[in-house]
Amino acid sequence: MFGGALPTMSNDAKRATAWADYGYPELLEFNNFHSMFKRNGIARAGVMRHVEKTWETNPWVVEGMEGDKPHSETRREREVARALRQLSFWNRMQAADWRGRVGRYSALYLVFDDSQHPSRPVTRPVKLLKMQPLFEAQLEPLEFEQDQASPEYGNPTSYQFMPQAVQTGRDERQSLTIHADRIHIIAEGADDDSIYGIPANEAGFNDLLTIEKIVGAGGEGFWKTARGAFSLHSTGKDGIDVQGLAQMFGVEVDQVADKLNETAADLSAGMDKLLMLGDMEAKALAYSLPSPEHFFAVAIQSYAAGVSCPLPILLGQQIAQRSSEENSREWAQTIMTRRRRFTVPNAEGLVSKLMRFGALPEFEFYIGWDDLTDATLEQKLGNAKIMSEVNKASLGTGEPPAFTSEEIRDVAGYEGAPDTDDLDDGIPEGEEDGETTGTAA
Incomplete structure (x- = not known):
């Protein structure tokens, strides 16, 4: 058991046992x-x-x-x-x-x-x-x-x-x-x-239990609706013939009730079961199941907030492109913060310990890691293309290019100067001195 944990039955001062009531x-x-x-x-x-x-x-x-x-x-x-x-x-x-x-x-x-x-x-x-x-x-x-x-x-x-x-x-x-x-x-x-x-x-544990109840009850309710549930009624004028039932089941009279419960449980356990009714009849019971979507949504949203994870990412859903991109960007920033504040310091502590013990060569160091918020190669090339088009538009107005070729290459993810002069100042070959073939939008 977690040491020092204090009982917390409820945060509701009026209903001190609410959590126990909710399970x-x-x-x-x-x-x-x-x-x-x-x-x-x-x-x-x-x-x-x-x-x-x-x-x-x-x-x-x-x-x-x-x-x-x-x-x-x-x-x-x-x-x-x-x-x-x-x-x-x-x-x-x-x-x-x-x-x-x-x-x-x-x-x-x-x-x-x-x-x-x-x-x-x-x-x-x-x-x-x-x-x-x-x-x-x-x-x-x-x-x-x-x-x-x-x-x-x-x-x-x-x-x-x-x-x-x-x-x-x-x-x-x-x-x-x-x-x-x-x-x-x-x-x-x-x-x-x-x-x-x-x-x-820990923060979302109650929400997880609520989700289990909703999903479990929904599954059980669907089963019972598909299987059908029955209530038993006497068909005789003198009520239930307990002696006859005992004889039919081959048990003592005081064991009839237990035998009926076993029969009902056996019926509920499978689709292809029959009831031995004697002088009773079975009447079907109708179930009306509430729609669980709203209750499930409240619980899962609360849980997602508790673990600081966007709901589509938590569930592996892609709802819409813009929403997906915004969630992915926010998620990447969250994980970069986790890396910076927790994972990297922890890893540096272990590496330092191993260096002190001589298990690794000792020197001044830090942990390097890629940036999850960096643009993808497709995004980088798209940005470089836009910069080239800006240069092209500037040339059409007589203004000097806004970006150098080195700046464009850097945005595209390539270091160093190009090997040829074909892309000086980011202007395509054949368009120097105002020789443009079109007008930038």
Whole structure:
């Protein structure tokens, strides 16, 4: 159970037990979030969409300080890139990233070749052999830093690793004590320097339960409408012949009611079932199902707001081209913010740790990553074409070209000056000195 969690039965002061009435749990544990992630497609999307977009491409380690002029790949950059590739480093980071969004945190268990028991600090220098991503349930804090002068005061100094905890629940019989040197924590939302972040589905958990109820009730209602439901009525003058029913079912009189319930349950379980009625008749019951679209829309919109994801992207829908482009642009900006504020600092912390331990060559570095908000090649070429047309229109009026060829090439995504003089100042060949073949619109 999440430590320090306070009961929250409702935010409605007039109805203190409203959440219990709605069927919402009072306290949320890791198992709640993990089960929802495994069994609910929308909950899974709420966890994975951010991670999938964040790791759409891999970052790289750059020697120097951020803001330095671009340079060719250095020898030490190549060494680090080779080492990280051999460890599937970025894939392991991605795997730990989505596990961290399921609960409050996840971890990478760093396995070194220092021949020390995992409960001991790392001896330097070492070689990193493996990075194992772990769920919160697999790794619990065991001991904490007690030195109030330490910058790590209050954080774990050791952990209890329970490999099978996610599948079988807490099982201390199969556990291992691991020193904090060998653990890298990933906790989105932990902006208080602790290891405890915020589960991605915490804010929208009630909405997910509402969606399950709507979808489940709709499916069950459709089944019952298609199958048909019945009520049983006596056809005899003296009421129900319990003795006759007992004889027909081959049970004692006091077991007739249970047998009728079994018969009704058996009928509901399949399409090709028959009722043994004796001296009773079955009358069909009519169901009137409310349209679920409105109720579903309210819940799914609330959930999308809770995970900060545009609804069309969350559900994988493309409603209209303009709407899709606006959602994609906003989504790319959201993920760039996530990269900048969470993913890159976390990755830099792990790389720095490995450099301190001698697992990677040590030098000043930063994490480089492509920009998700950059224009596509098609968009860049379109912008370059517009700039060329502006130059053409300027020439027709006797004005000098507005853009140089270098500027146009830069916008198109090509560096350096062109190899020929055919496109000087961005003007097509044969149109110098006012020799234009048409008028720009």
